[in-house]
Each structure stands twice: as C-alpha cells, then as structure tokens.
Amino acid sequence: MTTASWLDLPADSLFGIHNLPYGVFTTPDDPRPRIGVAVGEQVLNVAAVANTVGVDPELTDLLDATTLNPLLGAGRPVWTQVRALLTEWLTDPAFRSAVEPELTPRQDVSLHLPFQVGDYVDFYASEHHAANLGRLFRPGSEPLTPNWKHLPIGYHGRSGTVVVSGTPVVRPQGQRKAPADAVPNFGPSRRLDIEAEVGFVVGAPTELGDSVPLDGFADHVFGVCLVNDWSARDIQAWEYVPLGPFLGKSFATSVSPWVVPLEALRQARVAPPARDVEPLPYLDDRDAKEPWGLDLSLEVRLNGTVVSRPPFAAMYWTAAQQLTHMTVNGASVRPGDLFASGTVSGPDRGTEGALIELTWNGERPVALPDGTTRSFLEDGDEVTITATAPGPDGSVIGFGEVSGRVLPARG
Numbered sequence: 428m429t430t431a432s433w434l435d436l437p438a439d440s441l442f443g444i445h446n447l448p449y450g451v452f453t454t455p456d457d458p459r460p461r462i463g464v465a466v467g468e469q470v471l472n473v474a475a476v477a478n479t480v481g482v483d484p485e486l487t488d489l490l491d492a493t494t495l496n497p498l499l500g501a502g503r504p505v506w507t508q509v510r511a512l513l514t515e516w517l518t519d520p521a522f523r524s525a526v527e528p529e530l531t532p533r534q535d536v537s538l539h540l541p542f543q544v545g546d547y548v549d550f551y552a553s554e555h556h557a558a559n560l561g562r563l564f565r566p567g568s569e570p571l572t573p574n575w576k577h578l579p580i581g582y583h584g585r586s587g588t589v590v591v592s593g594t595p596v597v598r599p600q601g602q603r604k605a606p607a608d609a610v611p612n613f614g615p616s617r618r619l620d621i622e623a624e625v626g627f628v629v630g631a632p633t634e635l636g637d638s639v640p641l642d643g644f645a646d647h648v649f650g651v652c653l654v655n656d657w658s659a660r661d662i663q664a665w666e667y668v669p670l671g672p673f674l675g676k677s678f679a680t681s682v683s684p685w686v687v688p689l690e691a692l693r694q695a696r697v698a699p700p701a702r703d704v705e706p707l708p709y710l711d712d713r714d715a716k717e718p719w720g721l722d723l724s725l726e727v728r729l730n731g732t733v734v735s736r737p738p739f740a741a742m743y744w745t746a747a748q749q750l751t752h753m754t755v756n757g758a759s760v761r762p763g764d765l766f767a768s769g770t771v772s773g774p775d776r777g778t779e780g781a782l783i784e785l786t787w788n789g790e791r792p793v794a795l796p797d798g799t800t801r802s803f804l805e806d807g808d809e810v811t812i813t814a815t816a817p818g819p820d821g822s823v824i825g826f827g828e829v830s831g832r833v834l835p836a837r838g
C-alpha cells in the first residue's frame with residue numbers, strides 16, 4: 428500500500444504516514460495538555476482537526492483529552508477508526524486547509540507523559556540478559572532459574588515514578604553492601620545503571636476474574652513505547668532476596684513520549700526464537716499464525732556515543748505471552764497499565780541492554796570519545812535509547828527516544 432501524504436514527507440522519515448504515534452503536548456502560547464500525533468517534523472493537534480471537520484462527537488470527546496487514557500479505554504474498533512481518520516486527513520488534499528493550521532513544528536512543543544500510568548509491570552524476557560544477570564548476581568548457581576523457560580518472570584514496579592523522557596533522574600540513596608562488607612552502609616548508589624526496554628501500553632480493560640488469551644493481545648494492547656528501567660545495582664543486589672526488585676528500581680522509570688500504535692508494527696512481526704522447553708498450553712504460541720515477536724532495533728547512547736545495539740527480535744517471551752501470563756490468574760488490566768519487556772540484550776558483545784552486562788560488572792569499562800571510561804553512570808551522564816522497526820514499502824517506523832540525565836544524589 429502506498430499512501431502519499433500531501434505533506435510530502437521524505438521517504439526516510441521515521442514519523443512517516445505509516446507510523447502516526449500518539450503523544451500529549453503543550454506549546455508556549457497554549458499550556459493546556461492535548462493529544463498530538465507526530466507526522467514528519469510536526470505534531471498534529473488531533474482534537475482541533477476533529478472539531479473543525481466535524482467527526483462523531485463521541486470520537487471528538489475521546490480525542491479532546493489531556494491524556495491518552497480515554498482513547499486507550501475505547502478499544503480496538505475505535506483505535507482503528509481514529510487511525511483511518513488520521514490517514515485520511517493527512518493524505519486527502521481535501522483536508523489540507525483544515526489540517527495544516529493545526530500542525531506545530533516538533534521542536535516548538537513540550538512533550539508530556541502521554542498516559543496516566545495505571546499498574547506497571549516489568550518482565551525479564553531476554554534469555555541473554557537473564558543468563559548474564561544470573562552469572563553476575565548468583566555466581567556458582569545455574570544462570571537461569573528453573574522456572575525461567577516455563578513462565579515469563581516479572582515484578583510489579585512503581586507506576587507513580589514512571590516519568591517522561593527528558594525528566595532528570597536523581598541518583599538514589601540507599602543501603603549498599605558489597606560481598607566483602609560485613610554490614611551494609613548507607614549512601615548514594617555507586618552502581619547506577621540503565622535497562623533498555625520496550626513498553627506495551629494497555630488500552631481495553633478486562634474484568635476481575637477474566638484472562639486475556641494469546642490471540643486477545645491486539646484487542647487489549649494499544650501500542651508500544653521505549654522504557655529505561657534505571658537500576659541501582661548495589662541497592663538491588665543487597666535488597667532483592669527473596670522478594671525481588673524494590674528500591675533499587677523504584678526511584679524512576681523513564682518512557683518515551685510517543686506511543687507507536689500496534690498497527691504500525693505489522694511489518695515488524697517475526698517469529699520469536701525457537702523455545703527448547705515446551706510451554707504450558709496457555710502460553711503455547713508455536714502454532715500461532717502470527718506470533719508477536721517484533722523486529723525492533725534499539726540503540727543506546729551514553730553522552731551521545733552509541734554503546735549498544737540491542738535486538739528486540741531475540742526476546743524469548745513475547746508481549747502477548749506476557750499479557751496472557753499476567754492475567755491468567757484473573758488479575759484485571761486497566762487503560763493506562765504499562766508492562767515492559769525486560770532488558771533487551773542480544774547474544775553478542777555490543778548488544779547488551781544494561782551497563783552491568785556491557786562492562787561485565789566493571790571489568791571491561793566502556794571507552795567514551797572524551798577519553799573517559801564508564802563502568803556505571805556518573806552524575807551528569809545522559810542516556811538516550813532510540814529504536815526503529817521495518818514499516819511498509821521500505822519505510823522505517825521510529826519510536827523517538829527515551830532520554831534522561833543523572834543528577835547528583837540529594838543530601
């Protein structure tokens with residue numbers, strides 16, 4: 428399908444007509460948060476266009492909102508309808524006069540947390556990451572825990588500290604205890620790390636007691652964003668036994684401001700890696716016609732230098748399996764719930780999604796062009812994660828970025 432926009436976008440635009448990601452923006456002369464869709468180098472005020480051209484008032488209400496949550500809750504048929512409208516507005520020259528005045532250059536807008544985050548869950552779906560962390564955190568044990576290939580392991584995170592890209596991250600303080608120390612001490616984390624992840628934004632809710640089967644994924648998941656699960660490894664290593672991550676990860680989790688609709692990722696769907704353990708039937712996607720592996724290519728930059736290129740296609744568990752597992756006990760989901768994939772690490776050097784793996788616990792620090800090296804993050808460091816996916820007709824779907832700078836601990 429070739430769809431040309433009257434906007435005459437370059438063929439290599441990461442926010443081309445096949446992408447149309449959703450966010451929430453303000454401008455200096457209008458501080459009201461409103462829903463925007465990125466197209467080329469601009470942001471479209473969708474409610475303003477809906478009001479001008481006159482669409483179904485129920486749709487206008489969903490779009491005339493300060494967060495994506497009302498639209499998220501509306502469900503797949505409405506998401507499809509809105510996307511079709513956006514495509515029509517941006518491709519049919521008859522809409523040009525109504526749409527053009529509602530475009531603002533992206534550089535002139537501020538982007539906000541696009542949805543009010545409900546529950547936040549973080550998974551652990553990369554076999555390479557899980558095995559690496561097992562070796563680093565539990566030397567002498569099997570790298571993968573016995574449950575790892577039977578279920579997508581996850582933990583509930585802290586939704587109130589999910590922040591939008593650009594929000595500074597204050598170095599956390601807490602209890603640290605190195606293996607050689609007899610007792611813990613208190614202070615700023617000395618081993619502040621990142622985790623490059625992909626986030627899935629839940630739209631349509633479920634009722635308590637119900638679960639989402641594997642083929643219900645697209646009915647409930649609206650779209651995809653990027654996540655940095657900042658992690659204080661020294662706090663984490665001491666506190667996590669036996670209940671899992673707590674203060675070592677709850678101080679901040681950054682998300683990208685643009686939510687890429689699931690429809691934009693049709694060409695990115697790939698089969699996940701072969702599983703060597705037969706999953707229980709509710710998680711078994713081996714016969715699925717279209718499993719939910721996704722061929723996203725991530726890049727991690729530290730102070731502007733690319734330090735890693737994690738491949739999302741290498742993830743063992745898919746987001747569909749994660750949603751199914753997360754609801755198999757009857758736990759309900761709500762619009763705005765966010766679940767993240769887990770750190771995206773590939774099998775090769777230079778594809779690790781966390782510094783602890785990339786530098787192997789500091790044994791092989793990363794060299795930066797300014798002559799300095801890093802094992803973990805220093806105050807002032809800035810980390811930016813970007814991603815792309817294949818789109819239709821040779822186009823590329825961009826995710827924008829999730830970025831954050833480390834501020835010193837507050838005494």
Ligand SMILES: O=C(O)/C=C/C(=O)CC(=O)CC(=O)O
Nearest residue numbers: 550551552560561622769770
């Ligand atoms: O293996 C561990 O004990 C800890 C693992 C993590 O810190 C990773 C985590 O948050 C899940 C993930 O991002 O894959």
Ligand SMILES: [Ca+2]
Nearest residue numbers: 549622656770
């Ligand atoms: Ca994580």
Ligand SMILES: [Mg+2]
Nearest residue numbers: 656676679680
């Ligand atoms: Mg976190």
